[in-house]
Amino acid sequence: MGNVFRRYxxxxxxxxxxxxxxxxxxxxxxxxxxxxxxxxxDGKVGLVEAFCPHRRAPLFFGRNEHGGLRCVYHGWKFDRTGKCTDLPTEPPDSTYKDKIRLDCYPTWEGGGVVWAYLGPPETMPSPPDFEFIRAAPNHAFMSKSIQDCNYLQALEGGLDSAHAQIMHVPNIGDNSLAWLGDYEQTVPQLTVEKTDYGFSYSGIRAKSGQQWVRIYQYIMPVTQMRGRIAPLRRGDAPPKIPTICGHLWVPMDDVTTAVYNFIYSYDSATPMTPEFAMENEIADGRGPDELLPDFRLKRNMANDYLIDREVQRTRSFTGIAGVNTQDVALQEGMGRILDRSKEHLGSTDRAITTMRQLLLEATHMVEAGQMPRGAHPESYRGVRAVDHLIPEGQDWREALKEELRARF
Ligand code: FES
Ligand SMILES: [Fe+2]
Structure with missing residues (x-):
């Protein structure tokens, strides 16, 4: 799977x-x-190995000086392409400098992110091309958090839309599942359709004489994209700014995941205000008071995410504050790498099983020298997610055709 990820x-x-x-x-x-x-x-980002090729001193302590990074142990200096540009411990006429290189990877910036390509140069695709990257800077917001588990259980949590109506309910008023009566048809009609980039996942629910259509996108290997247009609960006002949001769950290693959280306004006339973006961060549990400087959450496994059993008994389903903190609690709580041989999957887990099939398919494709789905940005650049209420009886594919096409 590491080789697969090195194609993106x-x-x-x-x-x-x-x-x-x-x-x-x-x-x-x-x-x-x-x-x-x-x-x-020059303002360009270099991404280089963490240790100096001389005696492996940590370059984290290096001096970032004119045109390169200088190791503070003996002063060897490297530019962002890994070339050794100064070697003060050798005689001035020495050519040793030309033989020394620091390993480095290509980078590209867009959407508030420094992207890197860690694969073979000959298979490097063109840079990423999500709509949130093309959105005007005042329309988009990006944040990051780190969680202590394998990327896959986090990604699975993001593709498991069935839990949202249960785990994330903030105001149950009692200890039963009675609020689910709000939806005439609680179990959504799910369709998973494989595409060139991953899959498109639609959930249709009947809701007060209308159809509530939610279409998630899975863009391989680690991106989930969803719309946030209809209010989650009856009686709530629709969000002030129509947004599309999602996450990329990036493996730092087998047991640690960096989560990049994006949200953007898809209406060119309505910018994303910093207040709205911050409101969203706070609701997700990543507000300024919740996130530590190392991008980990203050509410974490060591303190049981500060679960409040009284709140759980009387108000929210989990008793844990922060929507994404609830996700993290469950995903990290599974263990750092979940033993999936003990699972019993049900009918709402179809998105998860399809994602696993696609990732396994990608391993075979890469072994056979082919590019996996979603590696070429052309495959997903026009993709959008939606969350919409449409009249009963309408064909949602037809009704939402325009909504499903990226316009930025
Ligand atoms: S270890 Fe870096 S210059 Fe010697
Ligand atoms: Fe969730």
């Missing part, structure tokens, strides 16, 4: 982690590798 551009850091040229380097752990990212004097 992957998020390595938020652009905001490297706010200025010649600023402090940051540690990056990606696909099991320890790397260092630094923004050089």
């Amino acid at each position: 551009w992957m998020p390595a850091a938020l652009s905001s982690e490297l706010p200025e040229p010649d600023g402090a380097p940051v540690r990056v752990r990606l696909l099991g590798e320890d790397l260092i990212a630094f923004r050089d004097s």
Whole structure:
């Protein structure tokens, strides 16, 4: 699977982690590798191995000076392409410098993210091309959090739309499942359709004489995209800004996942206000008071996510604050790598099983020298998710044809 992931551009850091040229380097752990990212004097991001080729001193402590990163142990200096540009411990006429290289990977910036490609140069696709990258900067917002489990159980949580109506319910008023009576048809009619980029996953529910259509997109290997148009509960006002949001669950290594959370306004006349983006972060459990400087949550496994049993008894289903914190609690609580031989999957797990089939298919394709689905950005650049109420009896494919096409 590591080889599969090395056919895609992957998020390595938020652009905001490297706010200025010649600023402090940051540690990056990606696909099991320890790397260092630094923004050089030209403003371009270098992503290099974390240890100096001389005697393997940590480059995290390096000086990011004019045009490169200098190891502070003996002063060897490298530019963002890994070329050794200064070797002060050798005689001035030495050519040793030309033989020394620092391993590095190509980077590309867009959508508030530094993307990296860790695969063979000959299979490098063109840069990522999601709609959230093309949206105007004042229309989009990106954040990051880190969770301590394998990426797959986090990704599975994101594709498991059935839990949203149960686990994330914030106001049950009692301890029963009675609120589910709000929907005349609680169990959605699910369709999973494989595509060139992964799959499109539709859930249709009858709701007060209308059809509630939610279409999630799975863009291989780790992206989920969903709409947020209809209010989640009867009586709630629709969100002020029509948005599409989602996550990318990026393996730092087998037991640690960096989650990139995007949200953007898909209406060109309605920018995403910083207040709206922050409201969303707070609702998800990543507000300024919840996120530690290392991108981990203050509510974590060590403190049982500060579960409040009284709140659980009387109000929210989990008693845990923060929608995504609830997800993290369940996903991390499964163990760092879940033993799936003990699962018993049901009919609403079809998206999960399809995703697993696609990832396994990708391993075979890469072994056979082919590009896996979704590696070429052309396959997903026009893709959008929707969340819409449409009149009963209408064919949703026809009714939402325009809504399903990216317009930025
Ligand atoms: S270990 Fe880096 S210069 Fe010597
Ligand atoms: Fe969730």
